[in-house]
Amino acid sequence: MDLKEIKRVIQMVEEAQISHFSMEVNGIKIEVKKECTTGAMPMGAAPVHPIQHTLPAPSAAPAAAAPAPAPEPHDEKLISVKSQMVGTFYSSSKPDTPALVKAGDAVKAGQVICIIEAMKLFNEIECEFNGIIEKVCVDNATPVEYGQELFKLRLT
16 A cells, blocks of 8 residues: 555545544555544534423323332443444454454453444444453444443453
């Protein structure tokens, strides 16, 4: 690859409004990452507006309302790994290979834990912390939204 091709890849990543792209051609690996340092939303992300519904008043009082479940205690070592983009979640790099991680697996910072396809680009999502995967929150080959929880990770 020459400099023109590398610049073209960078420009394509910028125009696609994605945060991470990697590719390998003839043994040369190129990885482009954009870090968001401000509190602003990433480009292409739309603000979420809650939808409000008005329900009709009940005609009769409910028999016995079930008590609300108690909130789970906050565990500071249990964190959520969230999607960095809108796309399709894949648990493995190829359809016929096992999942990159599953519940109970130990992971290290920088380890690829899933793939998100966005606009025909396959983006490797890396874990940012050392820990153990407590739960995989998304089924393979399903759409995900920006900020959607993908994994629960227990920090080690």
